[in-house]
Amino acid sequence: MTLADETRTAVDEAAAAIAAGEAVVYPTETVYGLGADATDAAAVDRVFEIKDRPRDKPLSVAFADRDHARQYTNPTDRELAFMTEFLPGPVTVVVDRDPTLPDNLTDGRPKVGVRIADNEVALALSQAAGPITATSANRSGEPSVRLPTDLSESVTDAVGAIIDAGRTPGTESTVVDVEANEIIRRGALVEEIEDWLADH
DSSP: OOOOHHHHHHHHHHHHHHHTTOOEEEOOSSSOEEEOBTTOHHHHHHHHHHHTOOTTSOOEEEOSSHHHHHTTBOOOHHHHHHHHHHOSSSEEEEEEBOTTSOGGGTTTOSEEEEEOOSOHHHHHHHHHHOSEEEEESSOTTSOOOSSGGGSOHHHHHHOSEEOOOSOOOOOOOEEEETTTTEEEEOOTTHHHHHHHHHHO
């Protein structure tokens, strides 16, 4: 993928911050996300602390593509078919996680949310930094962030980098447990997802 030089530099700087154990703010096709190394328990802890998020609310993980996701998760055939249909896109798919992802990511639960954003900056960062946490870059209980200037001061001060790509569309991803035929959170593309679940 071809990014503008300025954006590529920002992605490289954010990837370096993630490699150093820090969290970063990055754009997606929904809202701004808070990304850290999803394979590093200490980095995952940092994300919970920055967001002041309850530990029993799992974090999802952003990947560069479906093959990347399959290195760290174990989707069923039906989940793979769903992922082929809707990812990349504003959808989070809950699937079985591999032990390479730390327990604190999901509060010890066996499943994790898979996110493959339909946003070239988010994909470039996932490609450069490996699996990263995919959670909105707001403190828990506060509105999601569509512009970096709307970030809480505490979040801005706590992260190692912010990739500013202007305003994001704003509709949060729909979270789906395909095997349970359950929509956990309604968001983008929810009607198309409901139709797919009914037809498959």
